[in-house]
Amino acid sequence: MRSANSVVNEMRIVAGLAKTSLVATEARLLLGDGVPGGQAGRNRGAVISQERVCGVCHKRLGGIVTAMMPDNAVVHHGCLKKAMAGGGGGAGSFISGAWGRSGGVGV
Structure with missing residues (x-):
């Protein structure tokens, strides 16, 4: 017992x-x-002006649903999956679009 x-x-x-x-x-x-100057988890924010562009598709961000990467890069919500697959980290690691490649249809 x-x-x-x-x-x-x-x-x-x-x-x-x-x-x-x-x-x-x-x-x-x-x-x-809680570290001063550190990233504040999901409680962080960004001011998005009309001139700011997405790091993945290079279109303007103003007035569209956005997502913030762990390194504070801002992308369209629809581009988030592509951004994470392209190296997993921010604006510096994004793969350029098809215009940078040779070969393919119509080239």
């Missing part, structure tokens, strides 16, 4: 620790790590 209660209590403790770890991870993701 005591061993059964001990196992149940141990499971409760493990579940409580896992829940605490989950809450801490979610807080760090949403609010940032």
Whole structure:
């Protein structure tokens, strides 16, 4: 009987620790790590002017749904998957469009 209660209590403790770890991870993701000058998790923002362009498709961003990359590069929401597949990180690693390649249809 005591061993059964001990196992149940141990499971409760493990579940409580896992829940605490989950809450801490979610807080760090949403609010940032608290380091001054660091990136503030998902709570960061960017001011997008009418002249700013997407790093993937090079079209203007004004008035369209946008997404922010981990390195604070701003892209169209539709271009996000292409941006992540193109090297996983920001405006400096984007692959140029088809106009930079030789060969193919019509060339």
